[in-house]
Amino acid sequence: MMWGGWDVAPTVWIVELVLLLLAAGGGAAAAVLVVARRAGTWANGPETDRALRILDERLAAGEIDLDEYERLRAALRGGSGRT
Numbered sequence: 557m558m559w560g561g562w563d564v565a566p567t568v569w570i571v572e573l574v575l576l577l578l579a580a581g582g583g584a585a586a587a588v589l590v591v592a593r594r595a596g597t598w599a600n601g602p603e604t605d606r607a608l609r610i611l612d613e614r615l616a617a618g619e620i621d622l623d624e625y626e627r628l629r630a631a632l633r634g635g636s637g638r639t
Contacts, residue, residue, distance in 0.1 A: 607632050 615625045
């Protein structure tokens with residue numbers, strides 16, 4: 557039987573539509589994850605990276621010594637920071 561002028565069963569079109577919707581849903585989920593990561597809502601996201609960059613800059617500028625740097629870095633990474 558011809559359907560829509562092409563010799564393809566309607567089931568094939570349904571399967572293709574389902575696969576297309578699954579791919580679109582996966583793309584949307586990936587986009588949400590990327591946006592959440594960039595917004596800093598995940599652990600070790602940009603907020604932690606920014607704090608570590610500032611800490612690195614303070615060490616480079618001589619505002620803090622190496623002991624203070626290591627203590628603060630451990631605290632930022634989730635350690636106790638106490639020796």
